[in-house]
Amino acid sequence: MPPPRPVIKDGPCFNQVLRRSSWDGNSSHGLLAQSIGGGAVSAIVFPACPERRYFDSRTEIGMGSLQSYGQVLSMKKIFIVIFKIYKDNDIRKETCMRIHFHGAARTVTGSMHLLEVNGSKLLLDCGLFQGPRQETYERNRRFPFDPRTIDAVILSHAHIDHSGNLPHLVKLGLEGLIYATPATTHLADLMLRDAGHIQEGDALFINKKRLERGEELIKPLYTEEDGARVKPYFRGVPYDVSFEPIPGVSARLVDAGHILGSAAVVLDIRERGRNIRLWYSGDIGRPHLPLLRDPVLPDTADVLIMECTYGDRLQPDPQWAYQQLRDMVKVTVQRSGKVIIPAFAVGRTQELVYCLQQMMHSGEAPRIPIYVDSPLAVNASEIFRMHPECFDAETLAFMRQYKHPALDFEQLTYIHAVEESKALNDKKTPMIIIAASGMAETGRVLHHLRNNIENPRNTILIVSWQAPPYAGPPPGGRGAFGEDLW
Ligand SMILES: [Zn+2]
Numbered sequence: 085m086p087p088p089r090p091v092i093k094d095g096p097c098f099n100q101v102l103r104r105s106s107w108d109g110n111s112s113h114g115l116l117a118q119s120i121g122g123g124a125v126s127a128i129v130f131p132a133c134p135e136r137r138y139f140d141s142r143t144e145i146g147m148g149s150l151q152s153y154g155q156v157l158s159m160k161k162i163f164i165v166i167f168k169i170y171k172d173n174d175i176r177k178e179t180c181m182r183i184h185f186h187g188a189a190r191t192v193t194g195s196m197h198l199l200e201v202n203g204s205k206l207l208l209d210c211g212l213f214q215g216p217r218q219e220t221y222e223r224n225r226r227f228p229f230d231p232r233t234i235d236a237v238i239l240s241h242a243h244i245d246h247s248g249n250l251p252h253l254v255k256l257g258l259e260g261l262i263y264a265t266p267a268t269t270h271l272a273d274l275m276l277r278d279a280g281h282i283q284e285g286d287a288l289f290i291n292k293k294r295l296e297r298g299e300e301l302i303k304p305l306y307t308e309e310d311g312a313r314v315k316p317y318f319r320g321v322p323y324d325v326s327f328e329p330i331p332g333v334s335a336r337l338v339d340a341g342h343i344l345g346s347a348a349v350v351l352d353i354r355e356r357g358r359n360i361r362l363w364y365s366g367d368i369g370r371p372h373l374p375l376l377r378d379p380v381l382p383d384t385a386d387v388l389i390m391e392c393t394y395g396d397r398l399q400p401d402p403q404w405a406y407q408q409l410r411d412m413v414k415v416t417v418q419r420s421g422k423v424i425i426p427a428f429a430v431g432r433t434q435e436l437v438y439c440l441q442q443m444m445h446s447g448e449a450p451r452i453p454i455y456v457d458s459p460l461a462v463n464a465s466e467i468f469r470m471h472p473e474c475f476d477a478e479t480l481a482f483m484r485q486y487k488h489p490a491l492d493f494e495q496l497t498y499i500h501a502v503e504e505s506k507a508l509n510d511k512k513t514p515m516i517i518i519a520a521s522g523m524a525e526t527g528r529v530l531h532h533l534r535n536n537i538e539n540p541r542n543t544i545l546i547v548s549w550q551a552p553p554y555a556g557p558p559p560g561g562r563g564a565f566g567e568d569l570w
Pocket of ligand 1: 246342367
């Protein structure tokens, strides 16, 4: 007899949702899903459970309820898949583990999921919600729970949409520890201080206008100093080492292949005499990306919380992106132009540098100067160098063979000072400038765009995800040096 079908009364059936997606092995989301099944949800779920089990929509969940999945998927944004499984004929009526989605449901940013287990509270990620300024400010200022009651936090990776509200959590009284891989703790420390600095700058900018209009001044969500205060709470745990963040929960971090130090979180939960394995994917990297190892795929999971930003689209082979980049560089050099690339400072910048190094080293692309013009990217690259344990075999072999770090080579210059950044405008020969921010809504890349966008010899290369409200530089944007741009 086939296993019973999942029944979800108040939302689209998981099967319907997932069939519309590209669960075909070309995306890591597909691989992740297939690794615990054959593609359809029932096939995903049932092999994970030796006994016959089925979904139960009475699972305790908070925001991001089942109803939202279809809608969210069609918006090509993140959605959370939860497989909550009970033993056949043994549905627990009493309340047991509860999962509340307090972010990254119906939207991409602000990942924050609260688990209540055995009377303890464990927070998975504490991201900053990013969006329209007023909404963002209000939403990030208020936690839907009392931060003082959180017993522990596990951070999947350092990106701000997963880590960016930690300073605020600490400020409001967090007492528990924050567990993450050592590389993530180093990167997050850097990024949170940077985020505080940006928020101070933003508040200053907004308050200037508010002062003119006689309006009440705002305070930054947190400052650079607040960002620095998170560091003592971090506990670095290497990949595949078990630890106990709260009583009755054994946790393990495994490679997610997304950015340096990124991890999926595997929780083996013992509660009221039963064992549950919960797998939280964090952000999932694609297989065969440069620098990092491929994501580890789950073999068993009772509950899967999965990031699905690109879950409904095919992702081309990274080799295709490499070739596109190479061709763009060649064409631009042929017409004596500059290549300007807005890129996220952590992750994408280092990937780009590595690919450019590879193509120049092999003679596929002409050797022209590359400038990484982002103080955060410069510091992040230092942290990349500190953590070779996160690199894939190919990168490690390359580093051994050529006796220099893959992120550091002759054509590459890291720009620190503002004056050096401005001086790039005076150089007229072909070059590549990589600068933050990736969505070109702020940062030094804006002044490079302003100075180069009108010259048809140049190429502006968009290689990063663009949030719909941004989709490139904003009208009336503010430059990295405080000037009005447009
Ligand atoms: Zn991420």
